[in-house]
Amino acid sequence: MKKKMPLTLYLILKSPLTLFGAVLVILLILMAIFAPLIAPYNPNRISLREKLAPPSLKHPFGTDEVGRDLLSRVIYGSRISLQVGIVVVLLAGIPGILIGAFSGYYGGQFDNIIMRLMDIVMAFPPLVLALSIAAALGPSLVNSMMAVAFIMIPKFSRLVRGETLSLKEKPFVLATRAQGGKPLYIIFRHIIPNSLSSVIVLASLVMGDAILVAASLSFIGLGAQPPTPEWGALVSVGRKYILDQWWYATFPGLFIFLAVMGFNLFGDGLRDILDPKIRGR
Numbered sequence: 001m002k003k004k005m006p007l008t009l010y011l012i013l014k015s016p017l018t019l020f021g022a023v024l025v026i027l028l029i030l031m032a033i034f035a036p037l038i039a040p041y042n043p044n045r046i047s048l049r050e051k052l053a054p055p056s057l058k059h060p061f062g063t064d065e066v067g068r069d070l071l072s073r074v075i076y077g078s079r080i081s082l083q084v085g086i087v088v089v090l091l092a093g094i095p096g097i098l099i100g101a102f103s104g105y106y107g108g109q110f111d112n113i114i115m116r117l118m119d120i121v122m123a124f125p126p127l128v129l130a131l132s133i134a135a136a137l138g139p140s141l142v143n144s145m146m147a148v149a150f151i152m153i154p155k156f157s158r159l160v161r162g163e164t165l166s167l168k169e170k171p172f173v174l175a176t177r178a179q180g181g182k183p184l185y186i187i188f189r190h191i192i193p194n195s196l197s198s199v200i201v202l203a204s205l206v207m208g209d210a211i212l213v214a215a216s217l218s219f220i221g222l223g224a225q226p227p228t229p230e231w232g233a234l235v236s237v238g239r240k241y242i243l244d245q246w247w248y249a250t251f252p253g254l255f256i257f258l259a260v261m262g263f264n265l266f267g268d269g270l271r272d273i274l275d276p277k278i279r280g281r
Helices: 007-014 016-033 070-106 108-123 126-137 141-167 171-178 183-219 231-241 247-274
Strands: none
Touching: 016 070, 016 247, 070 108, 070 141, 070 183, 070 231, 070 247, 108 141, 126 141, 126 183, 141 183, 171 183, 183 231, 183 247, 231 247
16 A cells, blocks of 8 residues: 655645755755765865966865865855854744734733834844844854844744734633633643744745845855855955956855745745645645
């Protein structure tokens, strides 16, 4: 008897764009995990004799202004980008989920105050607000991740609040409340677990946004600092040589594009798969 393919896997394989996004995400993860094995050189190895060498068999992506192999630096840069995405999702997701759940469950004036604060944060252009926070904290990768995480909190809080407003009127929540269930028990036992499917979709989309915003901050000098092989920082230095040494900025920029596109395509497909209304069409 043939074993049936899981529905989620079937739906991913059925959607070419979702499958393409999933493949890009998996390749990024594998590249980050096995960077020491697949990178041909130490990413910080300097060779002044080979500075700004064009792409070749020895250096497929060329070299930078001090002769470091760009392929190796791009490969190791995947670790930083993935780290940025994961840290931002955790720093934004955990408080965002708690804020949204408590705000939606208790409602009233408490909900109004919390949501107006979230509206204030969302009123600013995300990149401008992240730039301001990163500039105030000082240029570093850690500070840039904290700045990006702060601007992402309202996304999680508003999503979970909406889920909470719907879930708290469901029969199983009303039954728990009638049996004497405490608000904290209801929130952590019923509200948050039943909101996780939507949170997972948002997290995959936020990963792409986080990588892009963090790369933008590094591009203007507020993110990762030299000699860290971060993609945005590589593009920033490479733009000085763009007319004659096109490969310097092109390859890191291409990987930023692929990583962001991969998470966005996968997130959009995951939303369609986890939403029964869309899935049933």
